[in-house]
Amino acid sequence: MASKWDDLERWMEGQKLPKGFDVLKEPDWVEQFVRKMMTKALPEAAGAMSSQADDPSFFETHHFVIVKFPLPPDVKRDELKLYVREDRIRIEGLPGNQTETVKLPKPVKPRICRALVKNGILQVKLRKRPGARTYYEADIRW
Template sequence: MASNWDDLERWMEGQQLPRGFEVLREPDWVEKFVRRMMTKALPDVAGHMTGTKAAQTSESKLYIGVKFKLPSGSDKNLLRLRVKEDVLRIDGLPGGGHEVVKLPKLVKPRICQATVRDGTLHVKLRKRPISRTYHEHSIYWP
């Protein structure tokens, strides 16, 4: 990533920009501008790009593991865990907040084990198996 910004910086130095466009020669400004535009256009995706990195995912052959450091003041009675095939959502965080974790592979949402140890939520999810069978379909010839 850094080399791409270096290439951009070298290219921008050689450009003859009109007055007022000098700011485009600063790669940090360009990166911040792109990040703001992504946040406005796709807030869910931008949250994963710039996210707090509070959730860590790991993957084995059959399972996906998620570790989420719970913020101080989390109430165990309010905490809720919701799982879809591609996303894990933790509701009931302090301040009425929630955290959405995009999963690296599809999972079976009904098969889940969740525990809290030392202030960290550990979630174990079963991967959805890949179908190895072929399905034959007819072809229409007009």
């Protein structure tokens, strides 16, 4: 399912939408919108769509974002792969040839990453990307 969201994201980036429709370019917003509509239409299915114990948890320090992702018990060590982007991580090689994409709460430096599996939980430590702290002079029109 995550690959379909990536396809949707790439397609939306190429679209020329009128002003105010930029929110539709964010697949996470679209996913939340669809989730809310399904919850309203099928309240009994809301329990199945709500967050589960298998959802990732986040912890932030001053310099790092730490993601803890519970792995299924039948995951194969040799097939598990982790890909890091500035705004999300992708975990491949889960049972059933599944892929999981996790949006990060803050931008990170993708090349500075440490990951380990401890007690069936994938722990990923990522360094936060510092915000621009320099001032740039802007022209003022009179």
